[in-house]
Amino acid sequence: MKRCLAVAMVLGVAAAGAQEHKFKKNYAQDGVYWAATWEEALAEAKARNVPIHVAVHKDN
Amino acid sequence: MESSTYTDKKYIEASRMWVNVACHNETGHEVDAMIAGKKVTVCERYWNIPCDAHSKGSSAARGKYTGITGVPCTVYADPEGKELSREVGGKSASELIKIQEKVLEKVPGDHVSVVEWNQAAKLLADADAAFEKGEWKKAVEGYTRVSKLPKKVLKEKGTAGLDKLETKGRELITEAKEKIATDKEAARKLLRKVADDFKPLACAKEAAAALKEIPADEKK
16 A cells, blocks of 8 residues: 555656646747745835735635 | 736836735646746746746735735735735726826835846846956946946945955955065066956056056066
8 A cells, every 4th residue: 555655656746747838839028027925025025115016816 | 807907018017116926826827938038837827927926925915914805806015015005806907007106106215116126136146146256347347337227225236246346356456465575476467457357446446556566576
């Protein structure tokens, strides 16, 4: 059982690591710059002295 | 809003005066794409970030801003993260621009756009890299450009870089002077380098002056 679980986990990780996404041609070359993390957003807002715009969308 | 408001050219332009955080706990909109010649995996709905970023952003916002009962909801916060106001319901690009202009007025002082910020960050990164490699002319040029940018906070970063160069230049002058007794030519070479590469900094003038003070070699 343990062996089966280990194999399943390895396959799962490999599948996640190798995940391919659809390649989107002509992707927009400009857009709204979204912060990568909340901490980064806060640090940048302080440094630039600008407000933070938090856009809350879909939620379960 | 993701497919209309956030892709509106005027809205994109206005968004430069903000730090934008997307909070959306659903994932699965990722695509591979080329942005500025680089292959990236990004969320189709939030242009430059992967789904993981807006999903984590959702958890952060939910923890910080309570009472969000309906979506879409837009929370506006000051640079410290303190909520200033919020809007519930979908908004058009022009509506959001007007609301955001009013919120921006509530934050006093000089505001730095993300374009200016990124430009300065690139110049500073290049100047820092040049400094580490000992490419002094390039570092002087980079930090000088940043020190001439219009915004005070950016100017200060450029000035700090030039101060760092002044310190380095003086260290090299000291090193050169220590060599005079044993190797005048090496001392001259180093001082010439500081005098040339660190222009127009004060240390460059000091190096030029120190160069003149080295006694001439005795004739054999």
